[in-house]
Amino acid sequence: MADDEEAFGITSNVDAEAVAWFTRMNGKPSDADRRHFDEWLTADPARRRAYDDVRALWSSAEIPGADVAREEESSLSTYLDDVRRMRRQKVLARARNTAIICLCAAVAGSWLWLEKPNLLQDMQADYVTARGERRTIELQDGSSVVLDVDTAIDVDMAANERGVRLLRGAAFFTVTPSDVPFVVRARDGEARVLGTTFDVAIQDENVSVTLESGSLQVTEATTSRNVVLAPGEGVTYSPAGIGQTEMIDASERLAWHDGRIVFTNARLGDVLRQLERYREWRILVPDGALAERRVSGSFSVDDTGAALAAIQSLVGFTINDIGGRLVLITP
Numbered sequence: 667m668a669d670d671e672e673a674f675g676i677t678s679n680v681d682a683e684a685v686a687w688f689t690r691m692n693g694k695p696s697d698a699d700r701r702h703f704d705e706w707l708t709a710d711p712a713r714r715r716a717y718d719d720v721r722a723l724w725s726s727a728e729i730p731g732a733d734v735a736r737e738e739e740s741s742l743s744t745y746l747d748d749v750r751r752m753r754r755q756k757v758l759a760r761a762r763n764t765a766i767i768c769l770c771a772a773v774a775g776s777w778l779w780l781e782k783p784n785l786l787q788d789m790q791a792d793y794v795t796a797r798g799e800r801r802t803i804e805l806q807d808g809s810s811v812v813l814d815v816d817t818a819i820d821v822d823m824a825a826n827e828r829g830v831r832l833l834r835g836a837a838f839f840t841v842t843p844s845d846v847p848f849v850v851r852a853r854d855g856e857a858r859v860l861g862t863t864f865d866v867a868i869q870d871e872n873v874s875v876t877l878e879s880g881s882l883q884v885t886e887a888t889t890s891r892n893v894v895l896a897p898g899e900g901v902t903y904s905p906a907g908i909g910q911t912e913m914i915d916a917s918e919r920l921a922w923h924d925g926r927i928v929f930t931n932a933r934l935g936d937v938l939r940q941l942e943r944y945r946e947w948r949i950l951v952p953d954g955a956l957a958e959r960r961v962s963g964s965f966s967v968d969d970t971g972a973a974l975a976a977i978q979s980l981v982g983f984t985i986n987d988i989g990g991r992l993v994l995i996t997p
Contacts, residue, residue, distance in 0.1 A: 793818070797943055925966060
């Protein structure tokens with residue numbers, strides 16, 4: 667091969683590779699050789715130029731290519747074997763690195779799911795309560811907001827609008843009267859007032875608004891339909907639209923103010939998801955039929971362990987504590 671390189675005036679690795687490939691392709695190349703040759707040739711314009719130069723020199727010198735190919739078969743095969751081995755090593759290394767990255771991502775994802783499931787949302791908020799925490803926020807206009815557990819709000823007080831966005835959870839607003847509208851946005855809707863007391867809660871895709879005193883206009887953004895609530899009335903909206911106003915049982919809807927959660931013929935899965943907001947651990951119900959069981963009752967969230975035991979006595983299920991961070995509910 668050294669003689670061939672001298673004959674062709676080899677001055678670089680690309681030229682040497684071009685000679686090797688020219689020799690191989692004029693011998694008995696396999697389908698894999700042809701595929702690898704195409705990959706090599708198209709990867710860099712310099713390779714095509716070098717290959718064309720070798721082919722031109724070969725033709726002008728009238729060297730019998732087949733004979734040279736046979737003579738160089740052994741050395742060229744060794745070269746190609748090295749190329750294939752290097753490619754396999756790169757593929758294995760890439761696969762190993764990918765597996766490590768996936769493992770790290772899975773560990774990080776599991777930690778976030780257990781400890782910080784709403785991390786990105788919390789970064790957008792001005793005020794956040796953790797699971798099990800309730801607090802009262804005084805706004806700069808004199809209004810106050812009571813945040814339920816696991817709740818996040820973003821506040822934007824401007825000259826023409828006093829704005830609050832409820833990102834998750836539930837909040838009770840006591841609004842100081844003003845000519846500047848006070849607007850609470852949640853999901854695809856808003857509640858607009860000048861001065862009143864009301865409650866807004868998000869659960870999955872539904873947003874429930876309950877008016878305690880004053881007057882309140884609720885608008886659903888998709889249809890732009892709005893309703894005006896009177897004290898003691900409530901309404902729910904979702905991406906499907908806004909519902910009808912109805913008289914509500916304030917003792918049930920606003921029970922969280924007193925540290926209780928109240929349910930009437932509710933899904934077990936929804937009840938437990940609500941209960942887990944009051945504790946640090948997560949609750950998982952993998953059995954779909956069990957999650958659909960119905961529950962009614964009033965439970966204190968000051969002792970969530972007792973509340974879970976009370977629900978267990980009503981429905982009947984097994985509580986599996988996993989590492990003190992995850993509770994698995996099974997039949």
